[in-house]
Amino acid sequence: MTNDDVLRQSDADGVRTLILNRPNAYNSLTVELKERLLAALRDAGDNPDVKAIVLTGAGKAFCAGQDLKEHVGLLQAGDEAPLRTVAEHYNPIVLAIAELPKPVIAAVNGPAAGAGAALAYASDLRIAATSANFLMAFANVGLGPDTGASWTLQRLIGYGRAAELMLLARPVEAEEALRIGLVGEVVADEDLAGRAQAVAAKLAAGPTVAYAKIKSTLRAAAEGTLAEALAVEDEAQGALGATADHAEAVEAFVAKRKPRFTGS
Structure with a gap:
């Protein structure tokens, strides 16, 4: 794959790393990226040589969630595809992560918002860089949670905190995320990739x-x-x-x- 691909992947020591690769758009999720991610997760699940998966983002963000430019553009053009994206893309992606018979580690390298944050919540382990933050901003655009966030977030941090973060659309910085149990570990930005690979490689060599x-x-x-x-x-x-x-x-x-x- 080339650096122009919206989703890059690499394999090492039984670990497949999936990199959301739209850094200039904070790795926001277009139809193409969602379809590629779903296919890549399913392929990793079926590949016996892949024992663990790392999900991360290129550049300074993990994932800003839905690409609103594409979303609005399609709606203005009379295309109802955005109204089907929860059923056609987000729900299958979350189920693919949950049902993968292999551990999935989210290496959160920067801001994670909306559906992007929910991808991290759905993962089995979350390691955050110090620059990471999480934002449930659905209410700011008159929407409710999707991508499984209503199910996963309250199981990570409890109903009360989940309701607070969703209703107030309050961002959570990395250290608070660690304190409330949203992530399992916080490391320096420059150490994130190596730490995620080390944890994934340990899992890949396990039972x-x-x-x-x-x-x-x-x-x-x-x-x-x-x-x-x-x-x-x-x-x-x-x-x-x-x-x-x-x-x-x-x-x-x-x-x-x-x-x-x-x-x-």
Whole structure:
């Protein structure tokens, strides 16, 4: 891929890095970029050589959300495509991230707003640069949340804080995001890419089948009752107990050495 692509990707150590690449527009989401991102996530999920995914932005922003210039231009031209973008693009993208049997790390390298912030919320881990900030500004344009933010944000920081950030459209800087649990780590801007790659590479070398089950059990627990969560855990443990990775972990424990996982 070239630097002109709206979405760039690279592979190293089992990690696929997806870079939103519209830096002059703060990586805002056009139809082309949304379609490319959805296809790239699905491809990463299907590729056995990809064990973990890093999502980040080019330039000084992570993602400013919907490209409003394209949105307004299409509406003024009588094209109703923008009215279908939640169902056709944002919902499938969030489900693709949630249902990927591999961990997704959002490396938030700058401002993340609207749907862009929601992409970070939907990810499994969030590492922020000191220059990062998060903004839920849907109310400022007379809209409600999308891209799963109504579901993900309150599960990260609680209903009260989520309501405050959405109703008041109040930005959250990196250090506050860390304090309230919106991100797991804050690092210097120049260290973000390396830190995200290091975490992703560690995950890629781990028991990736177990990671897939961890994601699915967490999602089931968030959606269901305690009894339902217990049943899902039981099924997952039964399946994972028969994996080569679990057998290797047991052998490594007995031998007092580090396990060598193969993702099987």
